[in-house]
Amino acid sequence: MSKTTTGAPADPTPDEQDLGAAGSQLSTAPKEELPSLPSLGVIGWARWFWRQLTSMRVALLLLLLLSLGAIPGSLIPQTGTDETKVADFRDAHPALGDVYDKLGLFHVYSSVWFSAIYILLFVSLIGCIVPRTWQFVGQLRGRPPGAPRRMTRLPAYTTWRTGAEPEQVREAALALLKKRRFRAHLTGDAVAAEKGYLREVGNLAFHIALIVLLTAFAWGQLFKMEGNKLIVEGDGFSNTITQYDDFKSGNLFSQDDLDPFSFTLDDFTGTYEPSGPNKGTPRTYQAALDYSIGAYGKDKKTTVKVNEPLEIGDSKVYLTAHGYAPVITVRDGKGNVVYSQAVPLLPLDSNVTSSGAIKVMDGYRNAKGVKEQLGFQAFFLPSYVPGNEVASQFPALTNPVLNLEAYHGDLGVDAGIPQSVYQLDKSHLKEFKNSKGEQLRENLKPGETMKLPNGAGSVTYEGTKEWANFQITRQPGSGWALGGAVTAIFGLAGSLFIQRRRVWVRAVKGDDGVTVVEMAGLGRSESAKVPEELGDLAGILYDQAPGVPDADDAPADPSVSPDPQVVPAEGAEQ
Amino acid sequence: MTLAAATDLAAATNLAAATNENLANLSNTLIYSAMAVYTLAFFAYITEWIFGGRSKIGRTAAALTASKEAAGPAVTVNKAGGTAVMERPKVVVRAAAGARDVPDGPGAHGGDAQGDLYGRIAVSLTVLAFLIELGGVVARAASVERAPWGNMYEFNITFSTVAVGVYLTLLALRKNVRWLGLFLITTVLLDLGIAVTVLYTASDQLVPALHSYWLYIHVSTAILCGAVFYVGAVSTILYLFKDSYENKLASGGEPGRFATSFLERLPASASLDKFSYRVNAAVFPLWTFTIIAGAIWAGDAWGRYWGWDPKETWAFITWVAYACYLHARATAGWKGRKAAYLALIAFGCWLFNYYGVNIFVSGKHSYAGV
Numbered sequence A: 001m002s003k004t005t006t007g008a009p010a011d012p013t014p015d016e017q018d019l020g021a022a023g024s025q026l027s028t029a030p031k032e033e034l035p036s037l038p039s040l041g042v043i044g045w046a047r048w049f050w051r052q053l054t055s056m057r058v059a060l061l062l063l064l065l066l067s068l069g070a071i072p073g074s075l076i077p078q079t080g081t082d083e084t085k086v087a088d089f090r091d092a093h094p095a096l097g098d099v100y101d102k103l104g105l106f107h108v109y110s111s112v113w114f115s116a117i118y119i120l121l122f123v124s125l126i127g128c129i130v131p132r133t134w135q136f137v138g139q140l141r142g143r144p145p146g147a148p149r150r151m152t153r154l155p156a157y158t159t160w161r162t163g164a165e166p167e168q169v170r171e172a173a174l175a176l177l178k179k180r181r182f183r184a185h186l187t188g189d190a191v192a193a194e195k196g197y198l199r200e201v202g203n204l205a206f207h208i209a210l211i212v213l214l215t216a217f218a219w220g221q222l223f224k225m226e227g228n229k230l231i232v233e234g235d236g237f238s239n240t241i242t243q244y245d246d247f248k249s250g251n252l253f254s255q256d257d258l259d260p261f262s263f264t265l266d267d268f269t270g271t272y273e274p275s276g277p278n279k280g281t282p283r284t285y286q287a288a289l290d291y292s293i294g295a296y297g298k299d300k301k302t303t304v305k306v307n308e309p310l311e312i313g314d315s316k317v318y319l320t321a322h323g324y325a326p327v328i329t330v331r332d333g334k335g336n337v338v339y340s341q342a343v344p345l346l347p348l349d350s351n352v353t354s355s356g357a358i359k360v361m362d363g364y365r366n367a368k369g370v371k372e373q374l375g376f377q378a379f380f381l382p383s384y385v386p387g388n389e390v391a392s393q394f395p396a397l398t399n400p401v402l403n404l405e406a407y408h409g410d411l412g413v414d415a416g417i418p419q420s421v422y423q424l425d426k427s428h429l430k431e432f433k434n435s436k437g438e439q440l441r442e443n444l445k446p447g448e449t450m451k452l453p454n455g456a457g458s459v460t461y462e463g464t465k466e467w468a469n470f471q472i473t474r475q476p477g478s479g480w481a482l483g484g485a486v487t488a489i490f491g492l493a494g495s496l497f498i499q500r501r502r503v504w505v506r507a508v509k510g511d512d513g514v515t516v517v518e519m520a521g522l523g524r525s526e527s528a529k530v531p532e533e534l535g536d537l538a539g540i541l542y543d544q545a546p547g548v549p550d551a552d553d554a555p556a557d558p559s560v561s562p563d564p565q566v567v568p569a570e571g572a573e574q
Numbered sequence B: 001m002t003l004a005a006a007t008d009l010a011a012a013t014n015l016a017a018a019t020n021e022n023l024a025n026l027s028n029t030l031i032y033s034a035m036a037v038y039t040l041a042f043f044a045y046i047t048e049w050i051f052g053g054r055s056k057i058g059r060t061a062a063a064l065t066a067s068k069e070a071a072g073p074a075v076t077v078n079k080a081g082g083t084a085v086m087e088r089p090k091v092v093v094r095a096a097a098g099a100r101d102v103p104d105g106p107g108a109h110g111g112d113a114q115g116d117l118y119g120r121i122a123v124s125l126t127v128l129a130f131l132i133e134l135g136g137v138v139a140r141a142a143s144v145e146r147a148p149w150g151n152m153y154e155f156n157i158t159f160s161t162v163a164v165g166v167y168l169t170l171l172a173l174r175k176n177v178r179w180l181g182l183f184l185i186t187t188v189l190l191d192l193g194i195a196v197t198v199l200y201t202a203s204d205q206l207v208p209a210l211h212s213y214w215l216y217i218h219v220s221t222a223i224l225c226g227a228v229f230y231v232g233a234v235s236t237i238l239y240l241f242k243d244s245y246e247n248k249l250a251s252g253g254e255p256g257r258f259a260t261s262f263l264e265r266l267p268a269s270a271s272l273d274k275f276s277y278r279v280n281a282a283v284f285p286l287w288t289f290t291i292i293a294g295a296i297w298a299g300d301a302w303g304r305y306w307g308w309d310p311k312e313t314w315a316f317i318t319w320v321a322y323a324c325y326l327h328a329r330a331t332a333g334w335k336g337r338k339a340a341y342l343a344l345i346a347f348g349c350w351l352f353n354y355y356g357v358n359i360f361v362s363g364k365h366s367y368a369g370v
């Protein structure tokens, strides 16, 4: 198919002007200028700074900085993802922790320096896109530049002599190029054509989409909210800040942004691998909900699974955790029920061994009729296997056992210091003793009752409910972010896979009265496709304007042949 | 559930567990067999290189000296339009100013017929090993009744299958890539070796957070991107070697015999560079898509689409690094070696995201069991 010949001698008078016009503006990439320091006072400096900021070189540098800057955040614990790890780190390395604090390394992605990088990049991006868009619009309005005088200097070139008239050849070429969806027109003795504008469209779309994406992301950060709520089967929730167990929000979030809705947890179901080496691995978690939107909305039923949140307005309700809540009834010495509640316990391992506390705060009087508080430390195994008292053997409720340790006195809840609901503060509590004088503790099965000594009452383990933890989030702007992302992909594909290229066809009468056809192609880069396409077009045109044999019908003829002053292909290679 | 139903269910699950056990064993056998065949392929590729070493090659040097002697750059002439009745016009193609015009090397066999035969045997063995490995991956998937991407062992065996698949596809498309074979198979053997020794995990279920069709989309494209990036990185490294070799020759230096024998057979540095650019650029949009698919999945599973989890952060870093590389190629002054270093850094980020983050950094992604 191809043979190699060595180059022809150099053309002594390279004429660059002609090619300059033909090769110009094949892309909208900004020209690289070497940094030269200004001497024009403030405005001069400002202009210099702006030009630097919007240059490709600085954009590249900022991109590199952005990726470097993102690294520490992935290696150092971050307050945004795990506060306790940050605290551990501070304890372990106090001096280093202080340094990190100063540098904002515990919250890299909201630190001053990281923001500075991306804001500069953002400005650079806008400063880059706006002029490029205008330039491109100008190119679309204008016409492809005319043929260079010396077409031999272009990266792909061909010529032949034909018996057809020059006008005929030019018309045929124009028709052919238009049919191939080139933008083509006749200028002087040649046809100029260009194709592949979608590349630039794609490239601009991509960069604009990046701006949309970044803006949407920033918007989401400012207006987001995120809260958690633990709900026992049968209980409900309505979306107000006071009902949340914990709540975080962006700087500009206001309470009015909460979507009005409420729901009740009807039932939680978890299934687990029943046997085999991975016995106990969870297979499904799902929560059946009854929900209603607005103050007087109709009740609807739905199920929420781990990857399938319930969406209400801008809010999403996620199922994030689950555990068990034994139903406990406490009676005083006279048999009056003073406490009856499902008590959520905290899971400790993957087999849902759980612990927690039962706190009877008021309504209880002891055998002497004196007001007192009761506390029980609870330890729960959903699947108790005799012989292993300290850990559950399976996550489901196959053989539940609740171990209770009983205390009385003052729970310390009125002191105003926030207390974990899962732990007893035993500093003002006294142990209940059994007949042997030891701490009273018993294993209960569902339905069983533990008697408190000396007519102090009793505690009954009625049965077990499950609880589920829901995370409710609202992240506005995510639709915009998604739209930006999708546009970015298509724009990128267009910008990387489409070639922008020009083709010229010149037909003139030679000195001997025979028409000489010259064709040349120029792409943004050296690509095999440009010559291939040119050959293809030339083949078709050749059929319409067949060659006449001639002695010097060789393209590598030294008199017309290439000189070393080649137009360098612009831009990225394809 | 009645007690009877419960026993029925238990019996049924036991039966299913037994078939799964068999499938898992079958998968392991297939993976080990694939390793054996890859090893044979490896020796065949080595033999190909050895035979090629005996033939005389010195095309690069010849071309470089020739072009120094001639005043102008070399010109390649293509005949256009296929079979012409009368002689059709020829298209003259010229290289950009300053570009070396060096012909591609003949490939690992170096033009030696015996070497070529071994090369063909090596490719056939690679195809066979690929099919066996693919069978292993499919059996694994069947045994765990889900996509085989729940832990690093499964990720590794899928990754090497896809990398070899990419190589074989390029071969089938008649691209000049046979020179990749030895490097690729060496790493595939390493990858599988690590998989079966260090990373092996008995079949297990996914934790519910991993149950989503986005798993299929996100992880499959991530694996494909990794495989293609890997092919790009290998050719980038070879480009760097070949480029220094050509530089040395052009400046009148004399490279060592091993370097000559080895590098002469590779494509010209310009071809290697172009190949790695094309490969990286072609897969970059897919990598962008992978990250977005991951963000959508994270939005469903964890309630936020982006949370700077270490895995997310490194995917982002990798993405920005490849964007740097593409920008560098588009900007004058950063072509060639500098851009190649960026491409290697970018691939390094990808590798770290896979191995480094799973092993050294804990985050939401690392719970699937290493």
Ligand code: HEM
Residues within 6 Å of the ligand: A027, A028, A029, A030, A053, A054, A055, A056, A059, A063, A121, A124, A125, A126, A128, A129, A203, A207, A210, A492, A495, A496, A571, A572, B320, B323, B326, B327, B330
């Ligand atoms: C937010 C960070 C940015 C990213 C991730 C990014 C990414 C990309 C990518 C992937 C390409 C495609 C490369 C190609 O067509 O060969 C590209 C092209 C381009 N980018 Fe960016 N870019 C960013 C910021 C910028 C900035 C700030 C500028 C302006 C200074 C800029 C100017 C350009 C230009 C002019 C091209 C086209 C090059 C050509 O026509 O071949 N980009 N960019």
